[in-house]
Each structure stands twice: as C-alpha cells, then as structure tokens.
Amino acid sequence: MSVTRPAGFAASGVAAGLKSTGARDLALVVNRGPLQHAAAVFTSNRAKANPILWSQQVIADGRVSAVVLNSGGANCFTGAFGFQTTHAAAEAVGAALGVSPGDVLVCSTGLIGVGDQSFRDAILQNVPAAADALGAEGGHDAALAIMTTDSHPKEAVVEGEGWSIGGMAKGAGMLAPGLATMLVVITTDAVLPPAALDRALRAATRVTFDRLDSDGCMSTNDTVALMASGASGIEADEAAFSDALTALCRDLALQLQADAEGASHDIAIEVVNAESEDDAVVVGRAVSRSNLLKAAIFGNDPNWGRVLAALGTTDAAFDPYAIDVSMNGVMVCRSGEPGDDRELVDLTPRACTILIDLKAGDATATIFTNDLTHDYVHENSAYAS
Amino acid sequence: MSVTRPAGFAASGVAAGLKSTGARDLALVVNRGPLQHAAAVFTSNRAKANPILWSQQVIADGRVSAVVLNSGGANCFTGAFGFQTTHAAAEAVGAALGVSPGDVLVCSTGLIGVGDQSFRDAILQNVPAAADALGAEGGHDAALAIMTTDSHPKEAVVEGEGWSIGGMAKGAGMLAPGLATMLVVITTDAVLPPAALDRALRAATRVTFDRLDSDGCMSTNDTVALMASGASGIEADEAAFSDALTALCRDLALQLQADAEGASHDIAIEVVNAESEDDAVVVGRAVSRSNLLKAAIFGNDPNWGRVLAALGTTDAAFDPYAIDVSMNGVMVCRSGEPGDDRELVDLTPRACTILIDLKAGDATATIFTNDLTHDYVHENSAYAS
Structure with missing residues (x-):
C-alpha cells in the first residue's frame, strides 16, 4: 500500500x-x-x-x-x-x-x-x-x-x-x-x-x-x-x-x-540536559561520527572514553568533567570519572543506547547511527567493481 | 639518537x-x-x-x-x-x-x-x-x-x-x-x-x-x-x-x-587553487573524513564521486561543477564531469595522491590520511578486550 x-x-x-x-x-x-x-x-x-x-x-x-x-x-x-x-x-x-x-x-x-x-x-x-x-x-x-x-x-x-x-x-x-x-x-x-x-x-x-x-x-x-x-x-x-x-x-x-547492511548495531545516541537542542544535536552528531567508538560498539566494547573524546571536539555548552555516560542502562562514566563496572554492559543486542547527560540545561536530542563493521568496509570498497 | x-x-x-x-x-x-x-x-x-x-x-x-x-x-x-x-x-x-x-x-x-x-x-x-x-x-x-x-x-x-x-x-x-x-x-x-x-x-x-x-x-x-x-x-x-x-x-x-597499522594506503589529499589556505584545509579535511572514500581507496577503487560528495558539504569558495579531481596522476573528473578513464588509475601502491583543483584562487594545502580497512575495524573493536 x-x-x-x-x-x-x-x-x-x-x-x-x-x-x-x-x-x-x-x-x-x-x-x-x-x-x-x-x-x-x-x-x-x-x-x-x-x-x-x-x-x-x-x-x-x-x-x-x-x-x-x-x-x-x-x-x-x-x-x-x-x-x-x-x-x-x-x-x-x-x-x-x-x-x-x-x-x-x-x-x-x-x-x-x-x-x-x-x-x-x-x-x-x-x-x-x-x-x-x-x-x-x-x-x-x-x-x-x-x-x-x-x-x-x-x-x-x-x-x-x-x-x-x-x-x-x-x-x-x-x-x-x-x-x-x-x-x-x-x-x-x-x-x-x-x-x-x-x-x-x-x-x-x-x-x-x-x-x-x-x-x-x-x-x-x-x-x-x-x-x-x-x-x-x-x-x-x-x-x-x-x-x-x-x-x-x-x-x-x-x-x-x-537495514544497514554492513551494520551489526543500531545505535541511539540520546543527549539530555543540553543547554539547547542545537547543542544536543551537535554533541550527538560528533559522537555518531567517531569511527573509534563505532568500531568499539561493533566489538561489543563499552569504550566510554571514546564518547568523551568525541564530544570534547565540539563547542557545545558543558563541563566535560561533569558529564555522565550510560551504555544500555549502565552508567559507565559518572561526573567525568569511571562509574559502574563496564563489565556490566551487555552490548550483544542489535539495539544500543548511549545516554549522555551534559548537565547544562534541559534540551534533548537523539541521533541514530550504526556501528563500523568489516561488512561496511567490504561493501564500500567493492561496490563499484 | x-x-x-x-x-x-x-x-x-x-x-x-x-x-x-x-x-x-x-x-x-x-x-x-x-x-x-x-x-x-x-x-x-x-x-x-x-x-x-x-x-x-x-x-x-x-x-x-x-x-x-x-x-x-x-x-x-x-x-x-x-x-x-x-x-x-x-x-x-x-x-x-x-x-x-x-x-x-x-x-x-x-x-x-x-x-x-x-x-x-x-x-x-x-x-x-x-x-x-x-x-x-x-x-x-x-x-x-x-x-x-x-x-x-x-x-x-x-x-x-x-x-x-x-x-x-x-x-x-x-x-x-x-x-x-x-x-x-x-x-x-x-x-x-x-x-x-x-x-x-x-x-x-x-x-x-x-x-x-x-x-x-x-x-x-x-x-x-x-x-x-x-x-x-x-x-x-x-x-x-x-x-x-x-x-x-x-x-x-x-x-x-x-605506521598506521590498520592502513593499506597513505593518502595525500592535495587541494590546489583554493581561495584561501583555510579553504584548502577545510576541503582536504572533509575529504579525508569520508569513510566511503577511504573504504573505496582500500578497495583500489578510484571513486571520484565520493570526493565531490565530501567537499560539497563544506562552505569553502568553489563551484562544484568546475572542479578537477586527479587520482595518482589521472584526471578522473574534469570540470565536474567524468574525465579520463578511471581504469587508468593504479591504486595498488601504498602511496596515493588525490589532487583537487578548486579553481578559486591560488592557495594550497595537503592533508595526510589513511584508508579505512578491515584491520582498522579489527584493531579498534578489539583493543580494550
């Protein structure tokens, strides 16, 4: 229909x-x-x-x-x-x-x-x-x-x-x-x-x-x-x-x-408590474009350092040492320091949520991305041939 | 020493x-x-x-x-x-x-x-x-x-x-x-x-x-x-x-x-005839960050469309339909249209040069990057484990 x-x-x-x-x-x-x-x-x-x-x-x-x-x-x-x-x-x-x-x-x-x-x-x-x-x-x-x-x-x-x-x-x-x-x-x-x-x-x-x-x-x-x-x-x-x-x-x-053929994870990057919606989008997009993070998610590795390194490249309003980061419900980074045990994070499901609390306001945005996989590289290296 | x-x-x-x-x-x-x-x-x-x-x-x-x-x-x-x-x-x-x-x-x-x-x-x-x-x-x-x-x-x-x-x-x-x-x-x-x-x-x-x-x-x-x-x-x-x-x-x-462990190509992105050096850097950096282009180079595929799609996301001064793009010496895109036969491009050497002529001035910059490979994904998905 x-x-x-x-x-x-x-x-x-x-x-x-x-x-x-x-x-x-x-x-x-x-x-x-x-x-x-x-x-x-x-x-x-x-x-x-x-x-x-x-x-x-x-x-x-x-x-x-x-x-x-x-x-x-x-x-x-x-x-x-x-x-x-x-x-x-x-x-x-x-x-x-x-x-x-x-x-x-x-x-x-x-x-x-x-x-x-x-x-x-x-x-x-x-x-x-x-x-x-x-x-x-x-x-x-x-x-x-x-x-x-x-x-x-x-x-x-x-x-x-x-x-x-x-x-x-x-x-x-x-x-x-x-x-x-x-x-x-x-x-x-x-x-x-x-x-x-x-x-x-x-x-x-x-x-x-x-x-x-x-x-x-x-x-x-x-x-x-x-x-x-x-x-x-x-x-x-x-x-x-x-x-x-x-x-x-x-x-x-x-x-x-x-339907991302090369992807093994659908990642929702939820940015909360941003000063503005624009800031939330900027932060979410920067994180969504970190190849290092996307490769880590492919490997089921809750590498929260790569989240912070990516958002640190933006000029959004936040204190990087105050931020909380949760992955699939586990707060692996609390106020810019190691939080709960990363071993508790289960990244085996296809759906993955990365929650970033900027503690800078009350605006929110979610960016949807995928992981970086061998199949992504293969598909895109072989397409035109 | x-x-x-x-x-x-x-x-x-x-x-x-x-x-x-x-x-x-x-x-x-x-x-x-x-x-x-x-x-x-x-x-x-x-x-x-x-x-x-x-x-x-x-x-x-x-x-x-x-x-x-x-x-x-x-x-x-x-x-x-x-x-x-x-x-x-x-x-x-x-x-x-x-x-x-x-x-x-x-x-x-x-x-x-x-x-x-x-x-x-x-x-x-x-x-x-x-x-x-x-x-x-x-x-x-x-x-x-x-x-x-x-x-x-x-x-x-x-x-x-x-x-x-x-x-x-x-x-x-x-x-x-x-x-x-x-x-x-x-x-x-x-x-x-x-x-x-x-x-x-x-x-x-x-x-x-x-x-x-x-x-x-x-x-x-x-x-x-x-x-x-x-x-x-x-x-x-x-x-x-x-x-x-x-x-x-x-x-x-x-x-x-x-020494990029995961890489199989060292790519020099030379941007010439830009209106300013800043413009040349912005364009080179945008192209260097295209995962699609980097995967294509890994596959020895001279996919010049991905160069143009990447530089089109910048606000540098140029007419996208006037640009020349050469790969390893072969002008595969001439004035925004298909140029010489892409089959002539030899991407088997590790060194790869992508020359982008913006035809907008006389400033130049080169960005050095690598390709996107299976080993890159592997290294970065497996590191912390």
Whole structure:
C-alpha cells in the first residue's frame, strides 16, 4: 500500500534495464487530485545531482502532479547532458500523463558519474510502460523499484481522522554503498495548503531523517517529497497532521537505520540536559561520527572514553568533567570519572543506547547511527567493481 | 639518537610495569642547559587528560627542565586522583633531578579512564630508575618507551649551521587504537628565546601534525614539546630554524602516517587553487573524513564521486561543477564531469595522491590520511578486550 494508501494516488514500478539484474528500477507516483499540493526537502550538499537541480525548481510553486524515480544511476556530475536527461524524463512523464513537465519531480539514485546515453534511453523508453502500469495498488511495486542495496522495501502508513499518510523510502542505512541516496515519497489525501505541507515536512524531517547519521556521508541526491491529493475531502488539523507526519517519517527513518547492511548495531545516541537542542544535536552528531567508538560498539566494547573524546571536539555548552555516560542502562562514566563496572554492559543486542547527560540545561536530542563493521568496509570498497 | 643528538640533552627509557609485556614504558628527556627554553602545543580537545592540564601550566613561563612520559594509561577522566598522580610524577622527577617540579612536563598515553593507584605506584616507584638510566645516548630507549601499538619507534634529526634538532614521536598513524595519543618531544641545542621557539613550533605543527588526519578522531592527550638547551652556543637564524623544525616535524608526521597499522594506503589529499589556505584545509579535511572514500581507496577503487560528495558539504569558495579531481596522476573528473578513464588509475601502491583543483584562487594545502580497512575495524573493536 504505502504511497497508494491515501485516496487520489496511483503508482507503479517497472524494469527499465538500469539494474543489471533485470529487477524493477523505474517508479512513478501520480497525484490525481483534486488538489496537487506538495512540499519537498533536498540534500544540503552543494554537490547536487541533476534531478535535485531540476526538482528544486519544480517544487517552488508548491504544485506537483507526479514523481518519477530511478535506481541504477545518480545522474550526478554528468554535466549539461545529464541535466537534459532529467528534463527529458519530466517531459516524457508529462506527455504520458497529460500533465505539465514543470509539475514533475525527478529522483535518481546509484553511482555518481552514471548518466550517459544508454541511461537516458532506458528511462525515456520505459516511462510509457510505467504510466501504463499505474494503479491504486501500485505502491509496493514503486517501493521495490527504488531499492538499490536495500534488503527489502520500506513502507509506512499512518491513519488520521478521515485522512491518511503513506510513505516509501529507500536507503541502505549506512548511507552506503555508493553514497546510496535516501529517497522518500510521502502521500496524503488530507486537505492542506502547500505552505502547511512545507511547515509540517520541515518539522518532521528535522527530527527524523536529519537525525539519522549512519556514516557522516551526505548524499548528492537525497530527496523527501510530500504530495497531498485532498481526495479525502477532510481539512486536517495542522498540528495533528504534523504529528502524524513526524511519526511516519520516524518509522521510515528507523527502517533505513535497521537495514544497514554492513551494520551489526543500531545505535541511539540520546543527549539530555543540553543547554539547547542545537547543542544536543551537535554533541550527538560528533559522537555518531567517531569511527573509534563505532568500531568499539561493533566489538561489543563499552569504550566510554571514546564518547568523551568525541564530544570534547565540539563547542557545545558543558563541563566535560561533569558529564555522565550510560551504555544500555549502565552508567559507565559518572561526573567525568569511571562509574559502574563496564563489565556490566551487555552490548550483544542489535539495539544500543548511549545516554549522555551534559548537565547544562534541559534540551534533548537523539541521533541514530550504526556501528563500523568489516561488512561496511567490504561493501564500500567493492561496490563499484 | 633523536632527542639526544643536540648537545645538552640526556634521555632514558625503562620498564615500569605499565605494559603487560614488560617492555619499556617510562621515558625521561632532560635538558641540562645552559638554557632551559621551551615551547609546547597541546590537543585542542576540550576533553583534556590530566597531564595536559598540568603541562599547560608548566609551559606558561617558557621554561622546561625535563619531560616524563608514560605509555600504558592515558590518565584522562580519572578525576582529582589522576591529577594528583600527574603532579606527584612531576614532584618525583624534580626530586630525582634536583629541578623544580613546575619545570617538568608530563605526558601519558594509553586507555582513557586508566589511572588508578597501581598506575600511580608504577610511575612513582620507577622515576628514580629512569633518572639513573639517563644518558647522552638514551634517545632511542626513550623513543621505545613511549610506543603503544607503534610497530617501531619514530625518530628524526635535522642539522643546522652549528646546531641541530632531534625529535621522537609515537602514534599508530590511524590515531588508533584506543585514541592512541600523538606524543612528540623535540630537542635543539640552538640558542633561541622561548618566544621564538613558540613561533617556530606553532608554524611547524600547523602545516605538519595538524594536517595529519588519519581518522578524524582527536586525542585527549596529544602533546608536541620543544626544548632548547643552547648548548651549541650558536644563535640560530629564526627563519632557518623554523624551516628546519618544519622539515623535522614533517618527517615525524609522515612516519606516523606510514605506521598506521590498520592502513593499506597513505593518502595525500592535495587541494590546489583554493581561495584561501583555510579553504584548502577545510576541503582536504572533509575529504579525508569520508569513510566511503577511504573504504573505496582500500578497495583500489578510484571513486571520484565520493570526493565531490565530501567537499560539497563544506562552505569553502568553489563551484562544484568546475572542479578537477586527479587520482595518482589521472584526471578522473574534469570540470565536474567524468574525465579520463578511471581504469587508468593504479591504486595498488601504498602511496596515493588525490589532487583537487578548486579553481578559486591560488592557495594550497595537503592533508595526510589513511584508508579505512578491515584491520582498522579489527584493531579498534578489539583493543580494550
């Protein structure tokens, strides 16, 4: 179901030959209205793929009729030819659906530098088939078609009062291999204006996808798109919608974390009692990017010194010699000194929680990351070969 | 020779029982004058070990009589007891040598959180033996005693006009395992005032040790100390001394990089034509911290897309779509598009150069890093167990 759960949407996923396996690799999600309201957020990487450059223009007026997505090539750093390919893909979708190409978002994922004539041909020649395959039950096929190294499709649905939200996502957790892009398409049949959708989407992504930092590597192609059909006829309360959207985004974000192929631990870094939420995020992110800590967690080693060494590199407000650090419930560092016996920490479960008490205020944030494993190294050294 | 090459210095390295192997683990380097001028730089991590907190006070007046260094425990996050241990170590050295404890630098390396009574006892009880063992040929023993996972001691000498500079360093390249501290002691018999030593040391470390970024993890204990005995009686030209000191520091820094146990490549990231040197450093550092790129280099994969994705996360001045990237001499990305055939790149040698032309000015900087390997993960997951 996912993106086709809300009324007013159709989707499809077909095989265009971009994946050497012959699996589905081209997806369409269409908003049949009556409204075609939308919002989207994109990677903040300055190295942006051609589909990002295109889609940023499309979303400017808050109106989107369809999203076309492909795996098998990121169409990034492919020059003017690559941008023309993105444009042509939107034109092809426009022609097949009878909508304006300027209302078609384009998303691509795969290797950077891939976007040649054969890539273009595969997409353009198969857009009609994707349009023919559109159906109100097509959400699952679309979710399959955007997978790269994902072990399974990621889908989620949240029900509101008379309306619903559906979403699909791709991404292999570690944001690896191959800078695997995070692509997320979310649909709703609630009645909401574009500005409200934009507010709700930014609020939701800020505390969900933006707090997923598997390996510190930011993609060139990340996109989260939200489309509202208004087909339920129900004007949603904006606060209720925002909460529901955040819940759906958290669900998808945790699915991405849990499908980290190379990972053996899902690590939640909870920073509490920070002076500000920004400080909590800065500290959590610094800790989440410590290769030394991530390798220790892989080895089930509660090496709290690596937590303190990582947060000491930030300029957040705290006294490093006052901090408490707990791992899976055991306070291994108390007020900057060795605390309870580290032998008490059980790191064998996949879920791992590192609780950091900064004792500097009352703000909180959680960053979601993964451990650093042999499989991570293997996946990312072998991907392009 | 190393630190005992310049006239006026004696050194020793003894076994104090801090290393379970029984190897040398306590070192002394003494400046017998006539001058006792000094300068030092320390980790900028806010999580500083007790020896750093102590030594920052010692160096304030530019006068140092001796440095005592131990492996086998970082004495970091060990509270007031740990600070008292550092203080007591300086007192013990002062008593053994007849110098002021306030002129004794203390350096420690090993696991964070290690610094209990037995650690204190091992140091204090063995300082007299280290003092007894002091000799004008003791530099090598001292270099051995500060090793942790280093495969060999790092030493270097540069000859000036009538004076010389000697240095020793420890660090396992990847700044791993266990946040392995970088400790560097440099000696000279040139006649120079403390202020000139400080200027020369900051200038040298800024372009050598500060540009070594093996795994992005900053230690709590890093120290680079420079002592001048004036025993040559030669007033060195400050510019010539500064150049010689920079050459010595570069030599030691590259020895640290090359001894990265887990690493299979030494990677030089040369950023050219940046608008400013700061920009060049920011870009080089961002690229050096991309786990995806580092895993690709491990796999001999010239994955230039990962270079661009990493530099796109910075706010340095450049047009991402104008950049050239060469790997080992092959321009794989030209003006932000695929360049020469990536199959031409030979990444089998240990030395790897990634040249990034930002086309934004005429400033340059090189960051030295290593690849991300299975051995890195293994070393750092298994260290504490």
